[in-house]
Every structure is written in structure tokens, then in C-alpha cells.
Amino acid sequence: MxxxxxxxxxxxxxxxxxxxxxxxxxxxxxxxxxxxxxxxxxxxxxxxxxxxxxxxxxxxxxxxxxxxxxxxxxxxxxxxxxxxxxxxxxxxxxxxxxxxxxxxxxxxxxxxxxxxxxxxxxxxxxxxxxxxxxxxxxxxxxxxxxxxxxxxxxxxxxxxxxxxxxxxxxxxxxxxxxxxxxxxxxxxxxxxxxxxxxxxxxxxxxxxxxxxxxxxxxxxxxGSSTAFLFIQQLGWESPRKRLLQKSVPAKLQLGAKQAVLVGTILRSRISKGASLSLIGPDTNILFEAGEQPAILESDRQVTLTVNKQIVNELA
Structure with a gap:
């Protein structure tokens, strides 16, 4: 049975x-x-x-x-x-x-x-x-x-x-x-x-x-509810200082098709004091709202503190 x-x-x-x-x-x-x-x-x-x-x-x-x-x-x-x-x-x-x-x-x-x-x-x-x-x-x-x-x-x-x-x-x-x-x-x-x-x-x-x-x-x-975006083409080059020469600025690279969308979401998130993470194959970029722009780099993540003026320029 x-x-x-x-x-x-x-x-x-x-x-x-x-x-x-x-x-x-x-x-x-x-x-x-x-x-x-x-x-x-x-x-x-x-x-x-x-x-x-x-x-x-x-x-x-x-x-x-x-x-x-x-x-x-x-x-x-x-x-x-x-x-x-x-x-x-x-x-x-x-x-x-x-x-x-x-x-x-x-x-x-x-x-x-x-x-x-x-x-x-x-x-x-x-x-x-x-x-x-x-x-x-x-x-x-x-x-x-x-x-x-x-x-x-x-x-x-x-x-x-x-x-x-x-x-x-x-x-x-x-x-x-x-x-x-x-x-x-x-x-x-x-x-x-x-x-x-x-x-x-x-x-x-x-x-x-x-x-x-x-x-x-x-x-x-x-604002935008999107806190994370997966970006296949995402790159970061650190700023470099050169003796007696003009410093080389940092460079953020992402796919052209996603650039406008990232700009729109970033503007929407930062205006509400919310962060946005871009997650790529080799690095992560975290945008945080703040009065004073700043860059903080670690092994796997770059944290960019941005204000409204910086976001508008990026967008």
C-alpha cells in the first residue's frame, strides 16, 4: 500500500x-x-x-x-x-x-x-x-x-x-x-x-x-526607483598627475546606447539624494549625492560624489 x-x-x-x-x-x-x-x-x-x-x-x-x-x-x-x-x-x-x-x-x-x-x-x-x-x-x-x-x-x-x-x-x-x-x-x-x-x-x-x-x-x-544598472561596456581610468605637465583627468567610459539613459536616471536619483550603481564586468561605479565632488577608488569600486551641477554636466 x-x-x-x-x-x-x-x-x-x-x-x-x-x-x-x-x-x-x-x-x-x-x-x-x-x-x-x-x-x-x-x-x-x-x-x-x-x-x-x-x-x-x-x-x-x-x-x-x-x-x-x-x-x-x-x-x-x-x-x-x-x-x-x-x-x-x-x-x-x-x-x-x-x-x-x-x-x-x-x-x-x-x-x-x-x-x-x-x-x-x-x-x-x-x-x-x-x-x-x-x-x-x-x-x-x-x-x-x-x-x-x-x-x-x-x-x-x-x-x-x-x-x-x-x-x-x-x-x-x-x-x-x-x-x-x-x-x-x-x-x-x-x-x-x-x-x-x-x-x-x-x-x-x-x-x-x-x-x-x-x-x-x-x-x-x-525620482527613479532604479538603484542598479548593469552596463556591459563600463570602464574607468584614474586621474593622473604629471610633473611639470597638466594633470590627466579621470575618464568614465560606457556604451553609447546607454549614455542617455544613465544621464536621465542619474539626474532623477541624485535630485532625491539617492545613489546609483553602475555594475560592469570589471568595475563598479557608485554615484552618491553630496555637496562637494569627490572620487574614492578601491579594488572593485569607484565612488563618485556628485552634486546637481556635476550631474547636469554629465547628463
């Missing part, structure tokens, strides 16, 4: 979905070989619901970021990583099955979390470094994360689980988020993107006057 498997975590997610969609039977996509046994997909399953409001779309929900079976992690307050990912994608009348690329995208997000240990929270964002749907003409090349508007957090026998919705965004929208914050940008865009449904074929909201104004006002009021 074998003991019945404990699926209390899985059942709790199922119950939450039944409360939202009643008896609708989702399309469920499981894994043939579990990840812990060498399978390629870290998530145990993904369920997909066909939804008609506020527009026809697919509603994906993952099973696997939380503890679906026995409690294994020490933190009793949350189940596993403490969340599951959802994703809403526009659905055409002709579609009878959700697109495979969206399932693959969710599994790729799972691989990122499982391999890096980095977890997502509402308000986070992620550059996909290319179209979120490969080989498509979409402008959406990044992802942002927000609470799913229809799925509140739940308590399970293994701890709490939050449903975090993944939203496709454009590169210019990502820059707006980095210059302000994800919650503010998504709120400003919500009238054009009800329930944050991702539409691969949409134009960028970065050109809409009301969104532009909201971002500018938000930056002025709140």
Missing part, C-alpha cells in the same frame, strides 16, 4: 482558479520528466484559460515556483519562492490553443529563477534582449511584473503564494520604467492595456502624450 502524494500546494492554486473561472476546464501543459530528474522544464505545469473580458485573451498560470507537494524550504511563511507567474495574451477568434512560444517563455523565466536564485516581485522588470516571441515583428523586447488584477495572494499549507503577472513591454517603455518605476508606468498605461493583457502587435505607449506626461511628473515627484 503506497501513501497518497501530498498535492496540497497544487490544490490551493486550483481552488483559486476555480473561484475565478468556475468549472472552466483549462488547457494544461505538464512535463514528461521532472526537472529534478534531469528534465528540461523547471515548472511542473502551466494551465491556460480562455477569457473573453475585457477582450479575448489567454490567461496562463504556472505551477512550480511555489511548493506544490511537501513542505521542503525552511521559511514557513511562504511557499517555495512565494509566487507563481501569470501571463495574459491576446487571443484571436481562430485560435483554439494557446501559442507554444508563450509556454516556452514562461519556462525560460522559470530557468532564470531556478538557475540564478533571483526572484520576481511586483514592480520588477527584465530586459529580454530581443523579441519576447522569437522570429516575430513585435516591438515587445522586455518584461515587467505586477500583481495579477484578478488573483489575490493565497495561503496554502506550505505558506503564502502571490500571483505576479508578467507583462510584455517595448524597449522605450523599459527606459521609461527605469527612469521612473514599473508600477507608475503600468498604471499610466492601464487605460490602453486593460488587465495588462499583452498584445504582440501593439505600438509603443511611449509615444502617447498622457503616458509621457505621467512619466515626467512621476520622475519629478518620485
Amino acid at each position: 503506497t501513501q497518497e502524494e501530498n498535492t496540497s500546494g497544487w490544490n490551493a492554486i486550483d481552488q483559486s482558479m476555480r473561484e475565478l473561472y468556475g468549472e472552466q476546464e483549462p488547457k494544461h501543459y505538464g512535463t514528461a520528466l521532472p526537472y529534478i530528474l534531469g528534465g528540461p522544464d523547471p515548472l511542473d505545469g502551466i494551465s491556460v484559460y480562455a477569457v473573453d473580458n475585457p477582450m479575448p485573451h489567454w490567461h496562463f498560470v504556472t505551477y512550480g515556483f511555489s511548493e506544490l507537494y511537501e513542505k521542503e524550504m525552511q521559511d514557513a511563511s511562504k511557499s517555495g519562492y512565494g509566487f507563481e507567474i501569470t501571463f495574459r495574451l491576446t487571443r484571436s477568434e481562430a485560435e483554439t490553443d494557446p501559442p507554444a512560444w508563450a509556454l516556452n517563455l514562461l519556462q525560460n523565466v522559470g530557468r532564470y529563477v531556478f538557475n540564478s536564485g533571483n526572484i520576481f516581485q511586483p514592480g520588477d522588470y527584465m530586459d529580454a534582449n530581443g523579441p519576447i516571441c522569437l522570429e516575430s515583428d513585435t516591438l515587445l523586447t522586455a518584461l515587467s511584473f505586477i500583481e495579477d488584477p484578478d488573483l489575490p495572494a493565497i495561503s496554502t499549507p506550505n505558506g503564502s503564494v502571490q500571483f505576479i503577472q508578467m507583462v510584455g513591454i517595448t524597449g522605450r517603455e523599459l527606459e521609461m520604467i527605469q527612469s521612473w518605476n514599473a508600477r507608475g508606468f503600468l498604471s499610466a498605461s492601464s487605460m490602453f492595456m486593460p488587465k495588462y493583457v499583452t498584445d504582440l502587435m501593439r505600438n509603443s505607449y511611449a509615444d502617447i502624450p498622457s503616458v509621457i506626461q505621467a512619466v515626467e511628473d512621476g520622475m519629478e515627484q518620485d
